[in-house]
Amino acid sequence: MILALVEHERGLPAEASLEALTLARELASVEGTDLDAAAFGGDGSALADELGTYGVDTLHHVDHDDLDGYAPEAWGESLGQLVEEIDAGTVVVPSTDRGHEVAAHAGVTLDAPMATNCVAVEVDDAGAYELERHRWGGSLLEHARLTGDRKVISAAEHEFPVTPADEATAPTVTEFTPSLEADHLRVRVDRVEASDEEGIPLGEARVVVGGGRGVGGAEEYDQLEELADLLGGTVGASRAAINDGWRPHDDQIGQTGAKISPDIYIACGISGAVQHMVGCKGAETILAINTDPEAAIIQKADWAVVGDLHEVVPELNDALRDSA
Structure with missing residues (x-):
């Protein structure tokens, strides 16, 4: 199973997450496995119809009383627990600050290798990933081989054009409540202040x-x-x-x-x-x-x-x- 992390704003998926989802769908097709997605927060379950456009089979809504705001270690621990629960083989995240931070914590929880800023991924006969990825801010293109029972990768921004699936799906929505400890919440967003930026971002x-x-x-x-x-x-x-x-x-x-x-x-x-x-x-x-x-x-x-x-x-x- 391939699991994609979807960042969203009030139930609307971020473009970088849809790019990562496009890569995840390609991998799921090559490996002949299901494509699942994970979303955090109270509006996470509202993503189902939109994600069905991109071929998602199951949407896992990760929710917890202490996850009302962003907490990187708690999110990473939660994602790791979900991966173990559903036995996902690969986790694909967007190459955003949040995506990388959560993936790093999840990789530690899973004891899984992680490769960031991937621009191309191929699966060899042994099930390993042959990767091309950006290094040094995009000034260097690296070829690497990623192996392991579980793998964590991020899709480089603007490298995977967002495309709908050939056939839309009707994703099943499941609720997942992780088991968290106080240490997982030692860093968390306390408040969000509106930017004074005007016009189109x-x-x-x-x-x-x-x-x-x-x-x-x-x-x-x-x-x-x-x-x-x-x-x-x-x-x-x-x-x-x-x-x-x-x-x-x-x-x-x-x-x-x-x-x-x-x-x-x-x-x-x-x-x-x-x-x-x-x-x-x-x-x-x-x-x-x-x-x-x-x-x-x-x-x-x-x-x-x-x-x-x-x-x-x-x-x-x-x-x-x-x-x-």
């Missing part, structure tokens, strides 16, 4: 306009904001611009910031360092605007304009306004 935007040090200053982002508004998108920034205090950290795109997957990413005045490219590699199309034809971002972009962004972006804005 970077991770959800279909159009992102990014600005780097080449923008020249905080006030110069006005023209990028206008371009994003005209295209129905949002504005992001490189780490250099964040470090200079031109934009809030919520706007950072890169290894230590947001990972984006828009239809188009317009990178303005950004050099294209490896750490930044890790954050935008999920973009369908990259348009780079830069004065340096040798800039790394130019070499990696699908389309490029070699020119001054302070001339190019206003022209784009004028053209978009005229065509509206």
Whole structure:
């Protein structure tokens, strides 16, 4: 059996979890076994109809009086107990901070090997997994072989397009109550504070306009904001611009910031360092605007304009306004 961990917000599955579920379904098909899913929290059981679209056979709703908020060790222990209860052979989680944290604790509980950020998984004749996975923030592709009676893997974000199953299912919903001790709850979320971020979150935007040090200053982002508004998108920034205090950290795109997957990413005045490219590699199309034809971002972009962004972006804005 393959078990996928599904993160959700009030009963709506997160996109990264659906990507992981797509990988889990592929493995279940190859191994000729069932595809199950696990969800935590009071709204977890509400996921059944949605997950049936992706071929889930059984949804295990993990609930407990002490699991009303996120507690990494308790979640990991609970997931480990569920795996043993249903005798799942592989656990697939999304490559999110929470997914990795829970999987690490579950791996300890199960004494199972764990491989993160997988971009491809094949099953050999011995039942081992031949893996390709991102290392060093995506700058290195590693090949590895994972063996064991139980395995824990995470699906790298934006590497497994979310696709429905050929035939939808009607998942059975089961309730699972783990046995927890006080030590499992020594770290837990105490409260959640609303972000002051406005507009479309970077991770959800279909159009992102990014600005780097080449923008020249905080006030110069006005023209990028206008371009994003005209295209129905949002504005992001490189780490250099964040470090200079031109934009809030919520706007950072890169290894230590947001990972984006828009239809188009317009990178303005950004050099294209490896750490930044890790954050935008999920973009369908990259348009780079830069004065340096040798800039790394130019070499990696699908389309490029070699020119001054302070001339190019206003022209784009004028053209978009005229065509509206």
